[in-house]
Amino acid sequence: MISKLTSDKVKERADIVEVVGDYVPLKKKGQNMWACCPFHGEKSPSFSVSPSKQIYKCFGCGKAGDSIQFVMDIEGVGFQEAIRHLAGKYGIEVEEDEARTPEQNLEQNERESLFIALNFAKDFFVKNLQTEEGRAIGLSYFKERGFNPQIIEKFDLGYAMDGWDYFLKAAKAAGFEEDILLKAGLILQKEGDPSRLYDRFRGRVTFSIHNISGKPIGFGARILTKDKNQPKYINSPETPIYHKSDVLYGMFQAKKAIRDFDNCFLVEGYTDVISMHLSGIENVVSSSGTSLTDGQIKLIKRFTNQVTVLYDGDAAGIKASIRGIDLLLEGGLNVKAVVFPDGDDPDSFSRKVGSQAFQDYLKENSRDFIGFKIGLYQEEFEKNPIRKAEVIREIVQSIGKIPDPIIRSVYTKEASGLLEIEEEIIHTELNKSLIKSQKEHFQKAKEEAEAEEKLEELVPSKNLLSVEDTLRIQEKETIRLLLNYGWKKLDDEDLHLCHYLMSETADIVFFTPVYQKILKIYRDSLSNGTIPTTDFFVSYSDAEIRQEVIDLISPRHEVSVHWLDRHQIFITTESDDLAGTAFKSILRLKRRLVHKMMDEAKQKIKSAEHEHFDADKVYELQQVYFELKKVQLQIDKELGIVIG
Template identity: 85%
Template sequence: MGISKLTTDKVKERVDIVEVVGDYVPLKKKGQNLWACCPFHGEKSPSFSVSPSKQIYKCFGCSKAGDPIQFVMDIEGVGFQEAIRHLAGKYGIEVEEDETRTPEQDQEQSERESLFIALNFAKDFFVKNLRTDEGKSIGLSYFRERGFSPQIIEKFDLGYALDGWGHMLKAAKSAGFSEEILLKAGLILQKEGDPSRIYDRFRGRVTFTIHNVSGKPIGFGARILTKDKNQPKYINSPETPIYHKSDVLYGIYQAKKAIRDQDNCYLVEGYTDVVSMHLSGIENVVASSGTSLTEGQIKLIKRFTNQVTVLYDGDPAGIKASIRGIDLLLEGGLNVKAVVFPDGEDPDSFSRKVGSQAFQDYLKENSRDFIGFKIGLYQDEFARDPIRKAEVIREIVQSIGKIPDPIVRSVYAKEASGLLQIEEEIIHTELNKSLIKSNKEHFQKAKEEAEAEQVLEGLVPTKTEISVDDTLRLQERETIRLLLNYGWQKLDHEELHLCEYLLSETEEIAFHTPIYQKILGIYRDSLAKGTIPKTDFFVSQQDAEVRQVTIDLITPRHEVSVHWEGRHQILINTESDDLAATAFKSILRLKRKLVYKMMDEAKQKIKAAEQEGSDLDKVLELQQIYFELKKVQLEIDRELGIVIG
């Protein structure tokens, strides 16, 4: 059964984009909007914009955009109705079910929601198994040996998978789950070569439930307790539509509040490390679940803090093998520290060995920034070998170069200089080499974007690498942008709305870009019904592409600082100061691009006619069409003040 429209409308009225996004990323005000590093992709400087006035978000890096509901859908990986339920809970809105939905509509619930339900059932099943005789004697006794309290077992939804081929399958099918959903959820397997043979994936193992950020079970890790050399120690859920290992951190749901409160995230390797640290009173801890650290996992940490402390087992060879993770963390814009445990110890074993308070004290006393940590790791090697010292220096410099903040980079360069006993100038020289290379790449990209904008404005002639169709598409985009941003405003000293002028001038023009033609059609239909649509009308459209394009067009990337006028008395003209002139020039540029396209088509026809050996009259007729179009183009150029030699 679905959620009623009344509940959906209440949520839309009550939600605030700043509050919703602020639960996941720290926002900083700049101009009229708020900005943050995007939670959907890794970046060094903020390109994620939140508009309180328009109630939308937009990332200029990865193009993610939407309203508060879309943000929850994107960040939590849930469907529309799950997002509404989430926001209704946040704002204390009672959820009313839609009684008018048919059984057929109920069956069309998204696959993702079905998977969430199946995995939640599996979690409950494994937890209940701890109360069976087998579960008590094997699973529960193992947890008690590790010192796990009943509260911790409940907190992490720890459980036990019974030793047998079909316990889960039988229980799930009795509860109404289909084999198809159980297979997609990774709870059961099909025997290779015999699809009719289906059996449980997890058997005779203790289970660790993997939750997403909002606390929903999305997968499981399972540990065998016997010493069977033919079986792996751990097995995990496979990749599914709702579980992508590279984007998940074990314990993030239980840790997210503590990470925010402490402004630090401890990063460990395994499930039991996380649980043991909670027992020691340290809750701001997550695990990469035995996999190499990924960009997705780094972005997940960055949603809650910029500080991360990596905890390494007391195994020098293992530390050196996993040291690359520090560079990834630095590149992700995180401030990195590290703690190494005594030889042979890991967070789980060491916390049980020394006790809670001593464990917490150890972490505080032995936490070192990544420079001191890396240098200390290789100290013995380069003390005996000058060449090795040179290699270590380059590795340190490369790590420093990953840091996006120039001030932090400079501080670490100075520290590295003292610890490595090398001139700071040499470190800065090496740093500059890598930074110059990176800046060249960024400059080239920015230059290409600027040239495209100049072509759009008609400031420079179209270059051969930018096609006529591309420039026409850009000008169509500009026309729709003006329509969405200012359509309801009246032109200076006239009773005419901007939308009426633009629509009348484009009445006989068919836009070549389908999405812009679609938006134009929606606008005309609304105007025909006596309503001038505003931006929220298009942001709430069911068509996802219309919503996305609308947000792209109504969200400016740059704003003029209020200090130009308020503090420096410098007046900056904007396009809204004279909408009549802005609209007039936009229409002229659109027609100019259309004429260019028609001229290009005419040239192609002339060339084809000459190659086919057509009669002279046909060629002359086509040439006459071209010259007439050229006259129109020159007239428009004069109106726009464009002179091209």
């Protein structure tokens, strides 16, 4: 286990803006930074990062936490690995607890063991390039491609020896268990004889596949001989840490350039990515020859909304893979395309013309998806009017995938000009397409609603809050004030807000468990002479408390400074009159509590009247109810609530 001293150093040094900024582009708005959430698809930013509080909070999906929690969420790792990741980023030496035994040091959870095994494999394949076989086959292949030593090192290129168990023997000698090597996809079991194990990658050059933080999670491997019985490329299988649908080759090396240039070039193969880096273009990733997935599109959208798809000069191949453009449009990305001359791909073309000419070609031949699609089919529909009608419908369907109505309108106008057809006709077809999609969406929603009908008969309407719900909301508001302003003094009095709230709630039992816990922790700290800070709660061991506290200290909106600076409009806030704010909050809490007690009294009266009639008991309960009603009216008067 990592020592507490190391964890504390990481918490002290890690800056939430820097950590989150490695994964998503942040824009300043008010006091906080904002972005589209990396954890769920959204069109407008609801993911907030607070530099002052060192926390993040998504108001869409609810994800929240500090720097360590963000790494845990985004990388899908545990606390220990998140600490190691941040320690590496900030150059902090990781210290292990001395209390751990050698046996405990060998025990790692499966996920961490897989990362270690794959990193060992990466180093093993890289070192193989220096062997006699590696130099003769692997290194010579890379040199033929024009790959220099710097690019080979940058992408962790390597070579798998041509033998059944070169890697297996080396890994076992290094202490790796066969079970971990199997789960990492590095070795295979012989069919019919599970005890016979052998290397998955043999006699091939290797391309390391990294996750977004740069850790090896899998490999692609290319054979260099012309063996018809062997596939040209083989890849790592799905593992607990490698999900092909969520990974893009080269994203780790490209993410900074993608943010800087606000554009992502999308290519097909490993060598396409590497060749473009050699040509001075680093904002490029590859789908590794597979069809685009929703997870890969969301990964691109973390860094930019602009995508340029690069197609090999093969018309048949382009038409077969063009569906990816619709997926990109549907994902909210702005799409352009570049087609290379017939017979060329980004790798071969960049080597043929050189770096500068390659970059110039991309600039001069980049077309938006409308012009690209029309140009692709132009020869066909010029000879066949019916084919032109089909192309128009395909273009309309693509435009219909765009979620932004303004961008849809712009592309409709452009398509009208390029296709030489009235804009109104395209609008009509587009409306038909949108109506059809809406009907499908409506039907799906209707089916979901019908599935919940029976439940709605058993529970109160969602729009009607129960007495318990309203009490919970007011308890939440009391805790929110306590966390955000507990350390502040009320007016000119020598009284902190937390002491006032604690005094007023001394005889009140909170009914919501998490607020009970927070209140008790706060009371215990005060009894020890310490006012707990939000930092104390954000790093608290209880995950439920951490999540709730972050929710309560993260404001969704803030008043623009321009109201006062530019327009001289002064907006009062709750912090301007903390004494009044706290007083009213306590009154509302007590009002909700009185409501709950009145509701319980009514239930008891009904029970006494119907189940086992007791006139004296009924009278006694009625008196309790009327006294509670008097208290409620007194509170209403203080709050200025008038009820007819």
